[in-house]
Amino acid sequence: MDPIARKPIALNPIALKPIGWVRHGVPEAGVPRLRSEMVSEIVMEDAYAEAIAGLEGYSHLFVLFWMHRCDPARYRPMVHPRGREDLPLTGVLSTRGRNRPNPLGLAVVEWLGRAGHCLQVRRLDAYDGTPVIDIKPYDPYDVFTDLRVPDWWYRITHPAGYGFGIGGTPAP
Amino acid sequence: MDPIARKPIALNPIALKPIGWVRHGVPEAGVPRLRSEMVSEIVMEDAYAEAIAGLEGYSHLFVLFWMHRCDPARYRPMVHPRGREDLPLTGVLSTRGRNRPNPLGLAVVEWLGRAGHCLQVRRLDAYDGTPVIDIKPYDPYDVFTDLRVPDWWYRITHPAGYGFGIGGTPAP
Numbered sequence: 001m002d003p004i005a006r007k008p009i010a011l012n013p014i015a016l017k018p019i020g021w022v023r024h025g026v027p028e029a030g031v032p033r034l035r036s037e038m039v040s041e042i043v044m045e046d047a048y049a050e051a052i053a054g055l056e057g058y059s060h061l062f063v064l065f066w067m068h069r070c071d072p073a074r075y076r077p078m079v080h081p082r083g084r085e086d087l088p089l090t091g092v093l094s095t096r097g098r099n100r101p102n103p104l105g106l107a108v109v110e111w112l113g114r115a116g117h118c119l120q121v122r123r124l125d126a127y128d129g130t131p132v133i134d135i136k137p138y139d140p141y142d143v144f145t146d147l148r149v150p151d152w153w154y155r156i157t158h159p160a161g162y163g164f165g166i167g168g169t170p171a172p
Numbered sequence: 173m174d175p176i177a178r179k180p181i182a183l184n185p186i187a188l189k190p191i192g193w194v195r196h197g198v199p200e201a202g203v204p205r206l207r208s209e210m211v212s213e214i215v216m217e218d219a220y221a222e223a224i225a226g227l228e229g230y231s232h233l234f235v236l237f238w239m240h241r242c243d244p245a246r247y248r249p250m251v252h253p254r255g256r257e258d259l260p261l262t263g264v265l266s267t268r269g270r271n272r273p274n275p276l277g278l279a280v281v282e283w284l285g286r287a288g289h290c291l292q293v294r295r296l297d298a299y300d301g302t303p304v305i306d307i308k309p310y311d312p313y314d315v316f317t318d319l320r321v322p323d324w325w326y327r328i329t330h331p332a333g334y335g336f337g338i339g340g341t342p343a344p
Contacts, residue, residue, distance in 0.1 A: 010240035016186040050249035054266030057322035068182035077222035094226030150229030
Protein backbone atom coordinates (compact mmCIF):
# COMPACT_ATOMS: atom_id res chain seq x y z
CA MET A 1 0.00 0.00 0.00
CA ASP A 2 3.03 2.29 0.31
CA PRO A 3 2.91 4.38 -2.88
CA ILE A 4 6.69 4.53 -3.06
CA ALA A 5 6.97 0.76 -2.87
CA ARG A 6 4.33 0.51 -5.61
CA LYS A 7 6.51 2.70 -7.85
CA PRO A 8 3.82 4.74 -9.65
CA ILE A 9 4.83 5.44 -13.21
CA ALA A 10 5.43 9.15 -13.72
CA LEU A 11 4.91 10.46 -17.25
CA ASN A 12 6.66 13.77 -16.62
CA PRO A 13 9.66 15.04 -14.66
CA ILE A 14 9.13 17.56 -11.84
CA ALA A 15 10.34 20.69 -13.61
CA LEU A 16 8.48 23.92 -14.30
CA LYS A 17 8.49 26.41 -17.13
CA PRO A 18 7.41 30.03 -16.69
CA ILE A 19 4.23 30.87 -18.60
CA GLY A 20 4.47 34.58 -17.84
CA TRP A 21 6.08 37.23 -15.64
CA VAL A 22 4.82 39.65 -13.01
CA ARG A 23 5.26 43.35 -13.73
CA HIS A 24 4.28 46.19 -11.38
CA GLY A 25 7.39 48.26 -10.72
CA VAL A 26 6.91 48.28 -6.92
CA PRO A 27 10.19 47.79 -5.00
CA GLU A 28 10.44 44.51 -3.07
CA ALA A 29 10.23 46.22 0.32
CA GLY A 30 6.89 47.77 -0.63
CA VAL A 31 5.10 44.59 -1.68
CA PRO A 32 4.07 43.25 1.78
CA ARG A 33 2.51 46.59 2.74
CA LEU A 34 0.72 47.22 -0.57
CA ARG A 35 -0.30 43.64 -1.36
CA SER A 36 -4.06 43.93 -0.99
CA GLU A 37 -4.35 47.02 -3.22
CA MET A 38 -1.53 46.39 -5.69
CA VAL A 39 -2.34 46.18 -9.38
CA SER A 40 -0.02 43.93 -11.38
CA GLU A 41 0.34 42.85 -14.95
CA ILE A 42 1.08 39.27 -15.84
CA VAL A 43 2.97 39.42 -19.13
CA MET A 44 2.20 36.10 -20.75
CA GLU A 45 4.66 34.28 -22.96
CA ASP A 46 3.53 34.35 -26.61
CA ALA A 47 3.13 30.57 -26.59
CA TYR A 48 0.09 30.89 -24.27
CA ALA A 49 -1.97 33.37 -26.32
CA GLU A 50 -4.71 30.78 -26.83
CA ALA A 51 -4.41 29.14 -23.40
CA ILE A 52 -5.62 32.33 -21.67
CA ALA A 53 -8.85 32.58 -23.71
CA GLY A 54 -11.82 32.72 -21.38
CA LEU A 55 -10.07 34.02 -18.24
CA GLU A 56 -12.26 37.14 -18.60
CA GLY A 57 -15.24 34.98 -17.65
CA TYR A 58 -14.06 34.86 -14.02
CA SER A 59 -13.98 37.53 -11.33
CA HIS A 60 -11.20 35.79 -9.38
CA LEU A 61 -8.25 33.58 -10.30
CA PHE A 62 -5.57 31.59 -8.54
CA VAL A 63 -2.07 32.58 -9.59
CA LEU A 64 0.78 30.17 -8.82
CA PHE A 65 4.22 31.65 -8.99
CA TRP A 66 7.82 30.73 -8.39
CA MET A 67 9.35 32.85 -5.61
CA HIS A 68 12.61 33.35 -7.48
CA ARG A 69 14.02 35.65 -4.81
CA CYS A 70 13.84 33.08 -2.00
CA ASP A 71 17.22 31.85 -0.90
CA PRO A 72 17.02 28.06 -0.24
CA ALA A 73 19.63 28.51 2.53
CA ARG A 74 16.99 30.44 4.53
CA TYR A 75 14.70 27.42 4.85
CA ARG A 76 13.82 26.56 8.45
CA PRO A 77 11.32 23.82 9.39
CA MET A 78 9.80 25.98 12.13
CA VAL A 79 9.28 29.74 12.07
CA HIS A 80 7.64 32.57 13.96
CA PRO A 81 4.77 33.77 11.71
CA ARG A 82 5.77 36.99 9.90
CA GLY A 83 9.08 36.79 11.79
CA ARG A 84 7.32 38.05 14.94
CA GLU A 85 8.90 36.52 18.02
CA ASP A 86 5.78 37.28 20.07
CA LEU A 87 3.92 34.70 17.97
CA PRO A 88 4.49 30.98 18.63
CA LEU A 89 7.06 28.96 16.75
CA THR A 90 5.14 26.83 14.23
CA GLY A 91 5.85 24.53 11.28
CA VAL A 92 6.60 26.53 8.15
CA LEU A 93 3.90 24.63 6.23
CA SER A 94 1.36 26.00 8.75
CA THR A 95 2.20 29.52 7.60
CA ARG A 96 2.10 31.34 4.27
CA GLY A 97 5.75 32.39 4.76
CA ARG A 98 8.22 32.40 1.90
CA ASN A 99 10.99 30.06 3.05
CA ARG A 100 9.15 26.81 2.34
CA PRO A 101 10.45 23.43 1.09
CA ASN A 102 9.42 24.47 -2.45
CA PRO A 103 9.20 28.26 -2.91
CA LEU A 104 5.78 28.24 -4.56
CA GLY A 105 3.55 31.26 -4.14
CA LEU A 106 -0.24 31.16 -4.35
CA ALA A 107 -2.55 34.16 -4.51
CA VAL A 108 -6.24 34.64 -5.15
CA VAL A 109 -6.39 37.70 -7.41
CA GLU A 110 -9.15 39.87 -8.83
CA TRP A 111 -9.45 39.98 -12.59
CA LEU A 112 -9.30 43.57 -13.88
CA GLY A 113 -8.87 43.11 -17.62
CA ARG A 114 -6.49 42.32 -20.40
CA ALA A 115 -4.54 44.15 -23.06
CA GLY A 116 -3.27 41.65 -25.59
CA HIS A 117 -0.99 39.20 -23.80
CA CYS A 118 -0.86 41.32 -20.59
CA LEU A 119 -3.36 40.36 -17.87
CA GLN A 120 -4.25 42.96 -15.24
CA VAL A 121 -5.00 41.70 -11.74
CA ARG A 122 -5.25 43.02 -8.18
CA ARG A 123 -3.90 41.43 -4.93
CA LEU A 124 -0.98 39.50 -6.45
CA ASP A 125 1.67 39.61 -3.71
CA ALA A 126 4.63 38.66 -5.89
CA TYR A 127 7.80 40.64 -6.53
CA ASP A 128 8.33 42.42 -9.84
CA GLY A 129 9.82 39.96 -12.34
CA THR A 130 8.46 36.83 -10.64
CA PRO A 131 7.87 33.84 -12.98
CA VAL A 132 4.22 32.75 -13.12
CA ILE A 133 3.80 28.99 -13.50
CA ASP A 134 0.04 28.47 -13.52
CA ILE A 135 -3.26 30.35 -13.55
CA LYS A 136 -6.44 28.57 -12.50
CA PRO A 137 -10.03 29.71 -12.17
CA TYR A 138 -11.31 30.33 -8.63
CA ASP A 139 -14.86 29.02 -8.49
CA PRO A 140 -17.64 28.45 -5.94
CA TYR A 141 -16.20 25.02 -5.03
CA ASP A 142 -13.13 26.83 -3.64
CA VAL A 143 -15.21 28.80 -1.15
CA PHE A 144 -15.39 27.54 2.43
CA THR A 145 -16.72 29.88 5.05
CA ASP A 146 -16.85 27.97 8.32
CA LEU A 147 -13.11 28.13 8.96
CA ARG A 148 -10.88 27.39 11.89
CA VAL A 149 -7.47 29.08 12.02
CA PRO A 150 -4.92 29.28 14.84
CA ASP A 151 -5.19 31.92 17.52
CA TRP A 152 -2.01 33.65 16.27
CA TRP A 153 -3.71 34.32 12.93
CA TYR A 154 -6.23 36.59 14.68
CA ARG A 155 -3.43 38.22 16.68
CA ILE A 156 -2.02 39.42 13.33
CA THR A 157 -5.28 40.42 11.71
CA HIS A 158 -7.22 41.76 14.71
CA PRO A 159 -4.53 43.09 17.05
CA ALA A 160 -6.98 45.36 18.90
CA GLY A 161 -8.77 42.29 20.21
CA TYR A 162 -5.70 41.04 22.04
CA GLY A 163 -3.20 41.82 24.72
CA PHE A 164 -2.64 44.75 27.05
CA GLY A 165 -5.98 44.22 28.72
CA ILE A 166 -7.95 45.60 25.78
CA GLY A 167 -10.07 42.47 25.77
CA GLY A 168 -12.50 41.42 23.12
CA THR A 169 -12.76 38.19 21.19
CA PRO A 170 -11.31 37.36 17.81
CA ALA A 171 -13.54 38.10 14.86
CA PRO A 172 -15.18 35.02 13.33
CA MET B 173 10.19 48.02 -17.53
CA ASP B 174 10.13 44.59 -19.19
CA PRO B 175 11.05 42.20 -16.35
CA ILE B 176 12.89 39.93 -18.73
CA ALA B 177 15.03 42.78 -20.01
CA ARG B 178 15.74 43.75 -16.40
CA LYS B 179 17.09 40.23 -15.77
CA PRO B 180 15.89 39.75 -12.18
CA ILE B 181 18.37 37.72 -10.18
CA ALA B 182 16.92 34.32 -9.28
CA LEU B 183 18.29 32.71 -6.14
CA ASN B 184 16.89 29.28 -6.93
CA PRO B 185 16.31 27.07 -9.97
CA ILE B 186 12.74 26.09 -10.94
CA ALA B 187 12.78 22.52 -9.74
CA LEU B 188 10.53 20.84 -7.20
CA LYS B 189 11.03 18.16 -4.60
CA PRO B 190 8.19 16.00 -3.25
CA ILE B 191 7.47 16.63 0.43
CA GLY B 192 4.98 13.76 0.67
CA TRP B 193 2.81 11.33 -1.27
CA VAL B 194 -0.91 10.78 -1.66
CA ARG B 195 -2.30 7.43 -0.52
CA HIS B 196 -5.93 6.34 -0.76
CA GLY B 197 -6.03 3.13 -2.78
CA VAL B 198 -8.83 4.33 -5.11
CA PRO B 199 -8.24 3.37 -8.78
CA GLU B 200 -7.57 6.33 -11.12
CA ALA B 201 -10.92 5.93 -12.90
CA GLY B 202 -12.79 6.33 -9.62
CA VAL B 203 -11.16 9.59 -8.48
CA PRO B 204 -13.23 12.10 -10.53
CA ARG B 205 -16.50 10.57 -9.32
CA LEU B 206 -15.50 10.23 -5.66
CA ARG B 207 -13.45 13.42 -5.33
CA SER B 208 -15.69 15.39 -2.99
CA GLU B 209 -16.07 12.56 -0.46
CA MET B 210 -12.70 10.85 -0.80
CA VAL B 211 -10.50 10.54 2.27
CA SER B 212 -6.76 10.50 1.54
CA GLU B 213 -3.59 10.28 3.51
CA ILE B 214 -0.62 12.47 2.74
CA VAL B 215 2.40 10.45 3.79
CA MET B 216 4.99 13.10 4.60
CA GLU B 217 8.69 12.60 4.03
CA ASP B 218 10.54 12.25 7.35
CA ALA B 219 12.45 15.48 6.65
CA TYR B 220 9.25 17.51 7.18
CA ALA B 221 8.25 16.17 10.59
CA GLU B 222 8.69 19.63 12.14
CA ALA B 223 7.46 21.62 9.14
CA ILE B 224 3.91 20.22 9.55
CA ALA B 225 3.57 21.30 13.20
CA GLY B 226 0.49 23.45 13.61
CA LEU B 227 -1.48 22.24 10.58
CA GLU B 228 -4.06 20.90 13.06
CA GLY B 229 -4.96 24.51 13.87
CA TYR B 230 -6.74 24.86 10.52
CA SER B 231 -10.01 23.40 9.27
CA HIS B 232 -8.99 23.70 5.59
CA LEU B 233 -5.70 23.57 3.70
CA PHE B 234 -4.45 24.09 0.18
CA VAL B 235 -2.60 21.08 -1.19
CA LEU B 236 -0.38 21.59 -4.25
CA PHE B 237 0.59 18.44 -6.07
CA TRP B 238 2.45 17.32 -9.15
CA MET B 239 0.14 15.50 -11.56
CA HIS B 240 2.70 12.82 -12.34
CA ARG B 241 0.29 10.89 -14.57
CA CYS B 242 -0.24 13.73 -17.06
CA ASP B 243 1.36 13.08 -20.41
CA PRO B 244 2.94 16.33 -21.70
CA ALA B 245 2.09 15.22 -25.24
CA ARG B 246 -1.61 15.67 -24.39
CA TYR B 247 -1.24 19.43 -23.83
CA ARG B 248 -3.62 21.50 -25.98
CA PRO B 249 -3.94 25.31 -25.62
CA MET B 250 -7.73 25.14 -25.96
CA VAL B 251 -10.03 22.45 -24.64
CA HIS B 252 -13.68 21.60 -24.12
CA PRO B 253 -14.24 21.69 -20.32
CA ARG B 254 -14.35 18.12 -18.93
CA GLY B 255 -13.88 16.92 -22.52
CA ARG B 256 -17.57 17.69 -23.21
CA GLU B 257 -18.01 18.81 -26.80
CA ASP B 258 -21.33 20.46 -25.94
CA LEU B 259 -19.38 23.00 -23.88
CA PRO B 260 -17.47 25.80 -25.66
CA LEU B 261 -13.82 25.48 -26.59
CA THR B 262 -11.87 27.61 -24.08
CA GLY B 263 -8.26 28.28 -23.09
CA VAL B 264 -6.91 25.49 -20.91
CA LEU B 265 -5.87 28.02 -18.23
CA SER B 266 -9.56 28.99 -17.93
CA THR B 267 -10.36 25.45 -16.81
CA ARG B 268 -9.18 23.23 -13.97
CA GLY B 269 -8.32 20.50 -16.49
CA ARG B 270 -5.21 18.38 -16.16
CA ASN B 271 -3.33 18.95 -19.41
CA ARG B 272 -1.93 22.38 -18.49
CA PRO B 273 1.43 23.99 -19.35
CA ASN B 274 2.72 22.87 -15.94
CA PRO B 275 0.81 19.88 -14.52
CA LEU B 276 0.27 21.38 -11.07
CA GLY B 277 -2.78 20.36 -9.10
CA LEU B 278 -4.43 22.51 -6.43
CA ALA B 279 -7.13 21.39 -4.01
CA VAL B 280 -8.76 22.91 -0.97
CA VAL B 281 -9.04 20.01 1.47
CA GLU B 282 -10.64 19.48 4.86
CA TRP B 283 -8.33 18.59 7.72
CA LEU B 284 -9.38 15.36 9.41
CA GLY B 285 -6.42 14.54 11.61
CA ARG B 286 -2.96 13.15 11.77
CA ALA B 287 -1.25 9.93 12.77
CA GLY B 288 2.48 10.54 13.03
CA HIS B 289 3.74 11.66 9.64
CA CYS B 290 0.46 10.73 7.86
CA LEU B 291 -2.03 13.56 7.40
CA GLN B 292 -5.69 12.67 6.84
CA VAL B 293 -7.69 14.96 4.58
CA ARG B 294 -10.95 14.97 2.60
CA ARG B 295 -11.58 16.28 -0.97
CA LEU B 296 -8.06 15.80 -2.37
CA ASP B 297 -8.67 14.93 -6.03
CA ALA B 298 -5.23 13.47 -6.73
CA TYR B 299 -4.36 9.99 -7.91
CA ASP B 300 -2.89 7.45 -5.52
CA GLY B 301 0.89 7.91 -5.42
CA THR B 302 0.85 11.60 -6.46
CA PRO B 303 3.79 13.67 -5.18
CA VAL B 304 2.73 16.55 -2.91
CA ILE B 305 4.89 19.65 -3.31
CA ASP B 306 3.36 22.17 -0.90
CA ILE B 307 0.73 22.50 1.80
CA LYS B 308 -0.53 25.95 2.76
CA PRO B 309 -3.15 27.15 5.23
CA TYR B 310 -6.48 28.28 3.77
CA ASP B 311 -7.58 31.33 5.74
CA PRO B 312 -10.34 33.97 5.67
CA TYR B 313 -8.33 36.11 3.22
CA ASP B 314 -8.77 33.32 0.64
CA VAL B 315 -12.56 33.54 0.78
CA PHE B 316 -14.35 35.56 -1.90
CA THR B 317 -18.06 35.08 -2.24
CA ASP B 318 -19.26 37.51 -4.93
CA LEU B 319 -17.94 35.44 -7.83
CA ARG B 320 -18.41 35.52 -11.56
CA VAL B 321 -17.78 32.31 -13.51
CA PRO B 322 -18.56 31.43 -17.13
CA ASP B 323 -21.96 30.18 -18.14
CA TRP B 324 -20.53 26.74 -18.98
CA TRP B 325 -19.49 26.33 -15.34
CA TYR B 326 -23.16 26.38 -14.28
CA ARG B 327 -24.06 24.04 -17.13
CA ILE B 328 -21.78 21.44 -15.45
CA THR B 329 -22.83 22.08 -11.86
CA HIS B 330 -26.54 22.86 -12.30
CA PRO B 331 -27.56 20.89 -15.39
CA ALA B 332 -31.25 20.93 -14.42
CA GLY B 333 -31.30 24.70 -14.83
CA TYR B 334 -30.40 24.51 -18.52
CA GLY B 335 -31.60 23.29 -21.86
CA PHE B 336 -34.53 21.13 -22.89
CA GLY B 337 -36.99 23.77 -21.76
CA ILE B 338 -36.58 22.93 -18.07
CA GLY B 339 -35.89 26.58 -17.32
CA GLY B 340 -34.61 28.01 -14.09
CA THR B 341 -31.63 30.23 -13.47
CA PRO B 342 -28.16 29.20 -12.40
CA ALA B 343 -27.57 29.13 -8.68
CA PRO B 344 -25.49 32.05 -7.39
